[in-house]
């Protein structure tokens with residue numbers, strides 16, 4: 001095999017709780033992760049030597065700062081590969097959005113290089129190496145629905161939610177994950193998301209129960225700096241969303257809908273108000289190592 005194409009799926013958080021701040025500066029979290037049907041496309045091609053990255057998105061680095069490069073380098077070092085690889089990224093996932101765009105590209109790189117060079121690493125092996133690139137990378141390798149604990153790398157598979165339509169809206173602002181985590185006072189969080197209740201609702205395939213528990217403790221921090229997030233949520237809710245939430249550290253907001261027509265109508269309402277330019281109607285997906 002000289003060439004391999006891999007989809008790299010985005011995620012949303014159905015629930016995000018910060019348990020405490022760790023001594024190393026990281027935060028211990030409990031998050032319900034969910035893959036959605038929005039994806040980048042990576043094309044990996046064998047070359048004679050070196051690692052090179054190209055992309056159709058002018059904002060992204062193509063040097064060693066791209067997470068794709070970091071993932072490829074780790075795989076090359078681990079397996080002593082002396083051949084080369086060129087990886088082209090077609091970027092569709094909004095950048096700095098709270099949708100793990102960079103992490104999922106890294107995950108697809110680990111999976112793609114494993115396939116292309118027939119290295120035989122297990123999912124577990126790839127997840128172990130993946131955490132060196134970022135805390136969300138092991139989850140992106142796994143894909144689907146999962147509880148993420150620790151710094152995000154301790155994963156438990158959960159049942160996928162019942163089918164629903166999602167509107168994903170990324171306002172035209174960039175949010176730094178670092179800034180948001182630096183400004184969350186984990187001791188001062190007054191209301192913690194009902195993560196265990198969410199897990200039960202997933203087990204019972206109860207979409208109303210899932211939507212009733214959508215909550216993210218980072219939302220209050222990001223909303224303070226960017227009130228447009230509240231405006232988008234309001235617009236989605238007024239246009240038929242069962243519920244809505246900011247994903248990760250934001251600023252992307254998603255709404256859950258029972259029908260595609262309602263979702264499309266709500267997307268248009270957000271667009272008309274000029275709150276967001278990057279807007280998608282999508283759904284829950286599998287992603288990860290299994291979801292090509």
Ligand code: ATP
Pocket residue numbers: 059060061065066067068094095096097098099100101102103105106136177248249
């Ligand atoms: P998370 O949900 O994990 O916080 P995010 O959606 O907030 O992720 P990303 O889109 O992953 O943020 O990227 C944030 C920064 O990482 C960007 O400013 C970008 O320069 C850098 N980066 C490096 N490689 C990539 C990549 N392949 N795709 C996107 N961003 C990348």
